[in-house]
Amino acid sequence: MKAVIAPSETPTAIRTDLAAIFVSLELSRSTWLITSLSPGNGEKMSKHSVVGGDVTALLHRFAQLQEKVRSRTDDEVPVVSIQEAGLDGFWIDRVLKANGIESYVVDPASIATSRRRRQAKTDRLDGEALVRALLGFKRGEPRVCAMVRPPDPGNEDRRRICRERKVLIAERVEHVNRIKGLLFAQGVRDYEPLHQGRRKRLEDLHTGDGRPLPLHLKAQIIRELDRLELLLVQIAAVESERDALLAAQKDTVVETPAPAAMLLDIKGIGPEFAAILCTEGFFRHFDNRRQVASYAGLAPTPWQSGTIDHDQGVSKVGNPRLRTTMIQLSWLWLRHQPQSALSFWFKERVWSNGGRMKKSAIVALARKLLVALWKYVAMGVVIEGAVMKSV
Structure with a gap:
């Protein structure tokens, strides 16, 4: 027999005496779902959606929530917001903080979830879970979730250089391997696409059975070389930006070295x-x-x-x-x-x-x-x- 869990005789209500409006944002490309828990409204969470990317409508909704609390309690309460780190990055967090709103970005993997095999998942349930995680965090509960520390725009922009270079290097490897694979199928084993004389060397190649390279195969390899050479130019440009950034930090005269x-x-x-x-x-x-x-x-x-x-x-x-x-x-x-x-x-x-x-x-x-x-x-x-x- 399965054990039946009896309901608690004294259910613990969610504390709403923290004198703030707790808001979670479920972000998608089309809509933003706003889930809020306001003082004087019991445990009921209200939900409202705005068009994705409409910051004006989002701030207007926050103002409406504050006005409703003011009409019920005659108190001015702040808005505390939470959102998951994801595709939208950190620009929404910066906009909210610039407008005087206490904003947090949470690591979604750090929020506790049910371990049932089939777990219900909707934006409504996710929004409520974010509000509960924010409440626990503001109460000071240990390890209730892990908040992300957004980087400043300067540091976020500087790390683009190394990330772009990594992407370009991966694309370069793909083109080199594709060229070598095409030639290997014709019996050519010693061609190096990254050597300086790659185009001249291509003209002198013959298949393993002594024939010149097939016409369409040679045209395909030439187009691959065009893309490969473009990548080499872009990699050199990215590396120049990286070296200039390091040189600027090294030449800066400060008491502590960079x-x-x-x-x-x-x-x-x-x-x-x-x-x-x-x-x-x-x-x-x-x-x-x-x-x-x-x-x-x-x-x-x-x-x-x-x-x-x-x-x-x-x-x-x-x-x-x-x-x-x-x-x-x-x-x-x-x-x-x-x-x-x-x-x-x-x-x-x-x-x-x-x-x-x-x-x-x-x-x-x-x-x-x-x-x-x-x-x-x-x-x-x-x-x-x-x-x-x-x-």
């Missing part, structure tokens, strides 16, 4: 790694090393229940670009900084496992290296055994 300049002084860290670390991670303020590792998704995820106690690996809940970059940098760190304390730690750990589990050890090294680099740029703590480029 993080980018400090990172570039370490052997094994080039302009791309320095730019990603600064624009994706070190532009933020962290209180401790746990926050640094958690932001990159490199924090451990324990599983404990009774006598069961094991680690599930890193959480991967964080900035994926920063996490990927740190794992790549960790492999290069072993090559360029073999005498550092971190490299010795990695070698000893792998040796103790009989040469196995290098991948899990490199992830642990990435977490340690990220924390060490954060201490270096934030507090000037030099990494033990690290070699600088000047030396």
Whole structure:
């Protein structure tokens, strides 16, 4: 028999004595659903929708909510808003704060949900869940949800450079692989599309059975080369912008060196790694090393229940670009900084496992290296055994 849960004899009502109007925004391309809980209205949540992107209508609705509360209670109460981090970015949050509204952006994955197999999901239910999460957060309940700290527009714009370069590099790999695949099917194995003489070399190619390249195949490869060369020009332009940004930070005369300049002084860290670390991670303020590792998704995820106690690996809940970059940098760190304390730690750990589990050890090294680099740029703590480029 299934256990029947008896209803509570003394149901706990939602507190509405926080003297504020709590509002959640469910954002979509066509409509914005506004769910609100106002003082003096009991536990009833009102819902109203406006056209997506109509900020004027949104602010007008907030004013109407304040006027209704004023007519019921004769009190002036502020509006506290919450929305999920998503496709709309942070511009709505900036508009609300500019108009004197207390606004929060929440990580949607941090809100507790039902674990039933078939879970109902509608904008109405999501809006109510956001209001309840906002209420718990304002009450001071621990770990009720995780609020996102929106970056300022300058930092948000600067990180576009490295992100665009990553997209262009991925497209370049696709075109190179497609050209090589087309030629490999004809018996050509030694053609390199990225070499300077790629077009002249294409004219001299023959198939594996001695025929000239087929006419339509050659035309397709030429069009692929046109797109590839456009990508090479755009990658060079993006890298020039990145180098100019790093040079501007390095040439700035201040008492404390810029993080980018400090990172570039370490052997094994080039302009791309320095730019990603600064624009994706070190532009933020962290209180401790746990926050640094958690932001990159490199924090451990324990599983404990009774006598069961094991680690599930890193959480991967964080900035994926920063996490990927740190794992790549960790492999290069072993090559360029073999005498550092971190490299010795990695070698000893792998040796103790009989040469196995290098991948899990490199992830642990990435977490340690990220924390060490954060201490270096934030507090000037030099990494033990690290070699600088000047030396």
